[in-house]
Amino acid sequence: xxxxxxxxxxxxxxxxxxxxxxxxxxxxxxxxxxxxxxxxxxxxxxxxxxxxxxxxxxxxxxxxxxxxxxxxxxxxxxxxxxxxxxxxxxxxxxxxxxxxxxxxxxxxxxxxxxxxxxxxxxxxxxxxxxxxxxxxxxxxxxxxxxxxxxxxxxxxxxxxxxxxxxxxxxxxxxxxxxxxxxxxxxxxxxxxxxxxxxxxxxxxxxxxxxxxxxxxxxxxxxxxxxxxxxxxxxxxxxxxxxxxxxxxxxxxxxxxxxxxxxxxxxxxxxxxxxxxxxxxxxxxxxxxxxxxxxxxxxxxxxxxxxxxxxxxxxxxxxxxxxxxxxxxxxxxxxxxxxxxxxxxxxxxxxxx
Numbered sequence: 202x203x204x205x206x207x208x209x210x211x212x213x214x215x216x217x218x219x220x221x222x223x224x225x226x227x228x229x230x231x232x233x234x235x236x237x238x239x240x241x242x243x244x245x246x247x248x249x250x251x252x253x254x255x256x257x258x259x260x261x262x263x264x265x266x267x268x269x270x271x272x273x274x275x276x277x278x279x280x281x282x283x284x285x286x287x288x289x290x291x292x293x294x295x296x297x298x299x300x301x302x303x304x305x306x307x308x309x310x311x312x313x314x315x316x317x318x319x320x321x322x323x324x325x326x327x328x329x330x331x332x333x334x335x336x337x338x339x340x341x342x343x344x345x346x347x348x349x350x351x352x353x354x355x356x357x358x359x360x361x362x363x364x365x366x367x368x369x370x371x372x373x374x375x376x377x378x379x380x381x382x383x384x385x386x387x388x389x390x391x392x393x394x395x396x397x398x399x400x401x402x403x404x405x406x407x408x409x410x411x412x413x414x415x416x417x418x419x420x421x422x423x424x425x426x427x428x429x430x431x432x433x434x435x436x437x438x439x440x441x442x443x444x445x446x447x448x449x450x451x452x453x454x455x456x457x458x459x460x461x462x463x464x465x466x467x468x469x470x471x472x473x474x475x476x477x478x479x480x481x482x483x484x485x486x487x488x489x490x491x492x493x494x495x496x497x498x499x500x501x502x503x504x505x506x507x508x509x510x511x512x513x514x515x516x517x518x519x520x521x522x523x524x525x526x527x528x529x530x531x532x533x534x535x536x537x538x539x540x541x542x543x544x545x546x547x548x549x550x551x552x553x
Contacts, residue, residue: 202229202230202231202232202243202246202247202250202252202254202255202256203216203217203220203229203230203231203232203255203256203258204231204232204236204242204243204247204255204256204257204258205231205236205257205258205259206236206237206238206258206259206260207235207236208259209258209259209278210233213231214231216258217229217231220256228251230247230250230252232246232247234246234441234470235441235471236259236260236442237342237441237491238260238263238341238342239257239260239261239262239263239264239275239341240263240264240442240443240444240491240530241441241442241443241444242255242257242260242263242264242269242273242442242443243255243442243443244264244269244270244271244273244443245270245443247270247271248270248271252271253271253272254271254272254273254274255269255271255272255273255274256273256274256276257273257274257275257276258276258278259276259277259278259308260275260307261275261277261307261335261336261339262275263341263443263530263539264443264547265545268546268547269443277307277308278308279308279310279311280308280309280312280400281312282309282311282312282315282376282400283400283403284312284315284316284319285319286403287312287316287376287398287400287405288316288319288320288323290398290403290405291316291320291325291374291396291398291405292320292323292325294396294405295325295370295372295396296370297323297324297325298324298325298326299325299326299370299371299372300325300326300327300328300370300371300372301317301320301325301326301327301328301371301372301373301374302327302328302329302330302346302349302371302372302373302374302390302393303316303317303320303327303328303329303338303374303376304329304330304338304339304340304345304346304373304374304375304376304386305338305339305340305375305376305377305382306339306340306376306377306382307336307339309376309377309400310336310337310338310339312376312400313329313337313338313376314329314337314338316374316376317329317338320374327374330346330349331346332344332345332346332347332528332530332531333531333532334530334532334540335530335531340375340382340383340385340386341382341385341529341530342381342382342384342385342491342493343385343491343492343493343527343529343530344385344527344528344529344530344531345382345385345386345388345389345390345527346386346389346390347389347390347524347526347527347528348390348524349371349373349390349393350371350390350392350393370394371393371394372393372394372395372396373386373387373390373393373394373395373396374396374398375395375396375397375398375408376397376398376400377397377398377399378399378400378401378402380397380408381493383395383397383408384410385493385527386527387408387410387412388410388412388415388496388525388527389524389525389526389527389528390524391410391412391524394407395407395408395409395410396408412525415496415525416523416525418499418500419495419496419499419511419525420521422495422499422500422505422506422507422511423505423507423511423514423515423521424515425485425505426484426485426505426507426511426512426515427515427516427517430484431462431484431485431505432462432463432484433462433463433464433482433483433484433485434457434462434463434464434483434484434485434486434487434512435464435465435467435477435480435483435485435486435487436450436453436454436457436464436465436466436467436486436487436488436489437466437467437468437469437472437477437486437487437488437489437490438450438466438467438468438469438489438490439469439470439472439488439489439490439491440468440469440470441470441471441490443547444490444491445468445489445490446489446539446544446547447547447548447549448543448544448545448546448547448548448549449489449509449536449537449539449544450466450489450549451549452509452536452543452544453487453489453509453512454466456512456513456516456518457512457516460516467480469490472488472490472494472506474501474502474503477502477503477504477506478503483504484504485504485505485507485512485515486502486504486505486506486507487506487507487508487509487512488506488507488508489509492508492509492510492527492529494506494508495507495508495511496508496525508537509536509537509538510526510535510537512537513535513536513537518536519535519537
């Protein structure tokens, strides 16, 4: 079975023909459902079609191969970037000495490395942050490196025996053709100035994100969910590929039982306001799919729609973090994340 993101689906028939001609595959199916990212890998759908192997194009390996229903082969896609133009744009925008953190989407990972090297040579000290186990510089819509800082003080001499402290600016340089992944890095590093280079339009733009407004909206949803009158919780497990982690589902339901809340599980591939409005008796929704659904779209729903992190805060199991966590696939994160030691095998544990 062959699975590709929307931007590559136009090549799927050509790739299928090549595989049929040069491999021993007897049959080959193309999976056409929407593929937002590597979390949407559809090994279960491929197995239902009778496939022996799933070939997934364009994304990094997020779901451990030891947990997939059939063997999966990830094919990375590399998109070339005019790194020289990128670096020239940045150097005309930011002064010598500016510290730059270079990141981007996985398709531009080579350009991230090349840009960092070139910027170092142009006296703009560059680093490539990493949110392990992702690749260096790789950012997902729900996972990004954090704690990169905004400015650091350095001491320098004025030449007359007086030492003064100057500020070194920190800047994020993000290579992507859209904002979705960039916004995760901006949420995780709210004090950083963010510049985005679009490799197709060859434009460097100064980006903004209303972090405080987002946090106020999410805190309001959490406070509504924490009210004593909120008794019935609907828990949505995302079935689009492997978005929903059953281990996180088991943990959330155990927490709800421990706090005396009624709950039920609803399986959905995509979550829409009108669909959830059909369950008028539900006081609060918890979605175990994509955390950005709550962050980006939660205020369009009638009832609070919390992420796994937010329901932990609402139930008093976790403290609210002033820097909103973008760590859904980051090692060493909380019980709401996929790579927590209790969630890696994606199996429900009985915690009662």
